[in-house]
Amino acid sequence: MSQRAALLIGNIAHARKEWQDVGQIASKLYEYPEGGSRDDFLSKCKSGVFEGLFALYRSNDSNKVTGNFNDELLDALPKSLKYICHNGAGYDNIDIEACTKRGISVSSTPIAVNDATADVGIFLMLGALRNITQSFQAVRQGNWRGNFALGHDPKNKTLGILGMGGIGQAMAHRAKAFGMKIQYHNRRQLPASEEDGAKYVTFEELLKTSDVLSLNLSLNAKTRHIIGKAQFDKMKDGVIIVNTARGPLIDEAALVDALKSGKVWTAGLDVFEEEPKIHPGLLEAENVVLLPHIGTATFETQRDMELLVLDNLKSAIKEEKLLTQVPEQQKEKANI
Known part of the structure; x- marks a missing residue:
């Protein structure tokens, strides 16, 4: 040899x-x-x-x-x-x-990486559903509940998964334990054995009907900014966005605008478009849960x-x- x-x-x-x-x-x-x-x-x-x-x-x-x-x-x-x-x-x-x-x-x-990343995805989703950042900041500032607002239960909400690979499937498995309905979009539908009861829908239907949208796909030339203003416009008012994949999947400026308008109620993000730089609009927003790309950060x-x-x-x-x-x-x- x-x-x-x-x-x-x-x-x-x-x-x-x-x-x-x-x-x-x-x-x-x-x-x-x-x-x-x-x-x-x-x-x-x-x-x-x-x-x-x-x-x-x-x-x-x-x-x-x-x-x-x-x-x-x-x-x-x-x-x-x-x-x-x-x-x-x-x-x-x-x-x-x-x-x-x-x-x-x-x-x-x-x-x-599947389990650890999905765990963080669920953490971010629950934090976003409960709009946890406002309360988390207030209690540390000695302001008790601060600008408190009621959150949402995950039960009976529809989780839309964009990218149903290993991490997406692990996310779906965990979300089902909270009573969520699961739908997903891939380039191709999975075999029934891998869907585990999840519903396959078109990309447009995923955008229009999901209460929570989780991004779990890889970044390439075709998926860069796959979520931008045009996609936000198609979503439900008050949708929740979770991203543990890659920051550039989302047009960050468009996300900030959608958060300000209320189109996106809250978001949970572990990744950002220009890491380690984070859009100032996200840092200023109280309705965003932010983590510094720690999805796989366990021993x-x-x-x-x-x-x-x-x-x-x-x-x-x-x-x-x-x-x-x-x-x-x-x-x-x-x-x-």
């Missing part, structure tokens, strides 16, 4: 031993820790420091070090690189089409994610295949 070196970009916090164990099957282990820069990383790639690189582990926070995996960076990486194992359910900072053209396969971490989930990346890395080195390859590349194979 030819040289099959592995590279870790960023840090591993919960599975360090398992990363070192990869050295038993890889010809060499390289590391590029946090603290570097894109220019330095590009320079090292071009100078041949990562000789024989076959597969790399891209940590969850490494994008702030290397920047996006675009044409410039992919051209600098060794031609021997065949696999990118990314730690994260979202991978919008990797140009999948450019990777595919270069014969580089990419994996992400679905499944491992258990972070370890599970790291282990899944390492399982992909080992599978790539030993068997030249990925366990959780990104869907776009799976479809590409199916069309060959």
